[in-house]
Amino acid sequence: EISAFASAEALDAPLPAPVAEIGMIHFTGNIIPHQWYQHITLGSGKPDLPAITILAEIVYRYRPRQTLDKRGKPVPCKHFDGDMFQCTAAYFEAKFGLTKDQTRKALKRLEDAGYIRREYRDIVQQGILRNCVMFIEPVPRMIQAITHPVVATAATSPRAVPPAPAGDPPAPAGDPPSPVGDPPSPVGDLFKGIKITTEIKTTTPNPSITSECPAEPESAGGSGHQDEGSNAEDHPAPDEREPAPAERRPTLVYPVKLTQREREDIVAQVHPLPTEIAQQILDVIQARIQGGASIRTNPAAVLRGIVRKYHADPDSFDPSSGFHIADQRRQRAEAEARLRRAAEVQRIESAKRAVAPPLCAPRQRLEGHRRFVETAMRTLRGG
Incomplete structure (x- = not known):
């Protein structure tokens, strides 16, 4: 930071x-x-670097640029x-x-803090x-x-200076708009007139998706690094949005012969994608x-390349x-469904046969008596 007081020799x-070249x-x-390093901190008091980095990216997306x-x-x-800014x-x-x-934890901490x-x-x-696409926006207040605690405190203080008369231009604050040429949002074009909804959408089932009971895939970290906020949170925070049982995606069928590490990596990569x-x-x-x-490396690395190409150009x-x-x-x-139906039919037939025997014994005795009477009559007639 530049000192507020500088000697004439220094000026x-x-x-x-290097200073002149960097200035160009x-x-x-x-x-x-x-100031963010003092305000956005973990429970231990240390700066929350993941949350700070993510918040800087979100704020950058909302800084106007000039064209x-x-x-x-x-x-x-x-x-x-x-x-709103769409992002995953x-x-x-x-x-x-x-x-x-x-x-996931950094976004949850930023949302809980109101940023x-x-x-x-x-x-x-x-x-x-x-379904359930995430949109994010910062809270300017x-x-x-x-960012400017003194200005924010003065604005909310009851003894604050009254506002300037109508017609005066507002005082400039913050950084100037970004210059021409900054990259646009990383997300694709959205259809106009999208609306917020909590309805459960039903789509035609695809043969690539199994009809098994819905279940969430196991959570896994893609790169395996330690969480920088582990000291502040011993227990994992809940997901960004816990889906209701009816909203959960069908179970995905993963390739066979994967190691535990490869499976966790693949789960982390495909989880944000549509089912x-x-x-x-x-x-x-x-x-x-x-x-x-x-496959020269491993299936997870091959899948990572496919996912990267899909994000670049889904078509x-x-x-x-x-x-x-x-x-x-x-x-x-x-x-398997046919086998289950056959087993169910067999079970029902077995249950019916198990109920029938008490009625069979009297019928057998009556049939024996009838045959005995017929034999006796033929004998008496000389037949």
């Missing part, structure tokens, strides 16, 4: 070459104010489409090298219905409070394993190599 001295570089991207209109006049615009936990994991658990607000919506993206796409990617991996294709993903895996799974499910 007259030329800048060092135009920097863009996230900004982390120093030029047809007449060359600067016009402020936003970094994302729609009314996997985006923060990939960009900042965080684990799934670190990202961000999240919504979950059902949207149609590239012709596919996606809280960001102001931790249909996730199962198709898993079927492609299973087809490669069954086909004897050489480039070709699931056809795994269709026979889905067809085999469907045939096995149908055969």
Whole structure:
């Protein structure tokens, strides 16, 4: 930081070459104010680095950037489409090298502290219905409070200076809008007019998805790093949004012969994906394993490459190599269903036969008496 008081000699001295050269570089991207390290902390009092990093990214997405209109006049615009920034936990994991658990807990701590607000919506993206998509926005009042505490306190104090008369321009505050050329939001285009809803959507079942009972996949950290906030939270925080039993995704069928480490890595990678796409990617991996294709690293690394390409261009993903895996799974499910129905019919028939014997003994005795009488009559007649 530059000292508020500098000597005349220091002001007259030329800048060092590195300082002058760095001053010529135009920097863009996230900004982390120093005050955040004192306000966003863990239970131990240490800075909550995952939460600080994620909050800086969210605030950056909401900082207006400038572009030029047809007449060359600067016009402020936003970094994302729609009314809120759409993002997944996997985006923060990939960009900042965080684990799934670190990202989930950091978002929960930011939301509980009031720095961000999240919504979950059902949207149609590239012709596919996606349920419970996360949208995030910062809370400007809280960001102001931790970035400029003195200004925020003066604004809420009853003895604060009265506002300026109407018509005076507001005093500039914060950083200037980002320059032209900053990258847009990492998410794809959204359909206009999306609405918040809590209705449960029902879609046509796909052969890639099993009909087993719904269950959530086991939680797993993709990179295996220790959580930086483990000292503050001994118990894992609840998920961002605990789904109701009717909303839970069907069970995914994972490739066989995976190690525990590979399975945990794969679970973490496919969990943010739509169920249909996730199962198709898993079927492609299973087809490669069954086909004897050489996998130089491990199935989790191959899947990571497929998921990366899917995020870059969803239309480039070709699931056809795994269709026979889905067809085999469907045939096995149908055969198991037929066996269950046959076993149920056999059980019902056995129960009926178990109830019938008490009525059979009297009938046998009556039949024996009838035959005895008929034999005796024939004997008496001389037959």
